[in-house]
């Protein structure tokens with residue numbers, strides 16, 4: 294009897310011993326077990342390769358020579374932004390003030406749970422080895438960027454073998470800059486990279502990697518009439534379920550919505566999240582589609598102005614492609630935000646813009662737009678221009694998968710013959726007008742994107758921003 298009391302006291306004290314993860318609470322038992330949830334988190338969770346891989350080899354087609362390589366990447370795994378952290382903390386406040394034992398899927402909160410935001414200085418920033426909540430966290434933005442650099446060398450190392458000094462471009466958000474720096478660290482000592490930090494302040498106007506930030510004309514609520522149609526009863530159901538299991542807990546549907554973001558960001562910082570296990574698979578699908586809808590109508594083909602916003606960068610990348618023979622640099626690597634990548638992909642036309650997403654139901658047939666597939670944390674979009682015999686081709690590789698252009702893919706490796714590509718691109722940008730639709734002149738008099746051409750004389754070194 295006495296022995297069993299001692300044992301249970303001891304067991305309780307072990308469970309309560311700070312954050313030492315023991316037994317069923319062990320991190321080792323949990324890390325890596327939640328990967329199937331990641332694609333349903335709207336791109337807020339850790340990196341994963343594009344699941345819609347068509348099986349096309351990523352290798353340079355036989356007998357071809359790479360002429361130019363461009364990469365547009367998102368920063369890596371991060372902590373929540375200030376505004377997202379505020380909402381997550383509201384929900385945490387409710388939970389942490391609950392005085393009874395938790396039941397059901399919130400039971401983990403009885404086990405000395407430590408809230409994953411431990412230092413507000415981490416907000417808006419990459420997750421790193423140093424600031425992770427768990428020493429084994431495999432999902433740091435730091436490691437993601439370093440690993441990406443090594444994958445870049447594995448895949449395209451021949452492009453930089455004899456040209457080890459080159460610039461890398463980053464938008465001036467601190468997390469974006471830090472990602473570029475980790476990527477540079479990942480390349481190793483053999484390189485001499487000059488990191489060009491290009492301002493993403495509104496005043497940068499068109500000379501930016503983040504056109505969305507210089508776009509006062511963009512209206513978050515422009516398509517709310519469509520988005521408001523989406524059935525969010527599943528959020529009420531989650532809140533009701535948790536409240537029923539835990540008498541006196543007053544979670545709302547807003548709290549339920551917040552828990553999905555909590556799950557994603559906790560994965561980024563801890564490597565696992567008990568919050569992710571609150572949801573049923575159906576709920577994850579409904580949440581995920583809600584994220585697809587929002588981004589389709591705010592930053593994708595569902596918002597007519599987006600083609601113009603993305604054209605700012607797309608036009609610049611076209612110009613670089615056309616200059617591949619005369620430019621000394623063959624590799625152009627840039628980092629920015631998810632929304633900017635979505636805008637760019639929308640202009641390219643690699644996200645389906647023939648079928649507008651419906652908010653009336655979750656469509657399964659023919660819905661190819663999954664936000665998280667395109668812009669998970671650490672997303673990377675490569676443009677390849679290669680020559681095979683006398684012909685030259687262009688193709689895109691999104692998150693490790695070759696994604697052909699729907700109407701131009703008859704070249705080797707489902708690429709698009711370069712003149713056909715230029716015709717195609719011209720049609721895509723016809724009628725777009727970034728400066729006008731964004732009303733850029735109201736915030737800046739900079740009307741040209743020039744950093745790819747004047748970096749060597751200008752030396753971009755913008756002040757870092759937490760945004």
Ligand SMILES: Cc1ncc(C[n+]2csc(CCOP(=O)(O)OP(=O)(O)O)c2C)c(N)n1
Pocket residue numbers: 367368374504505506508511591592602629630631632636760
């Ligand atoms: C075209 C456009 N203009 C302006 C905005 C406003 N806006 C919201 S978030 C954001 C930057 C991206 O921030 P975040 O969602 O935190 O992406 P992340 O840094 O994680 O990639 C901008 C510019 C927008 N989404 N789209």
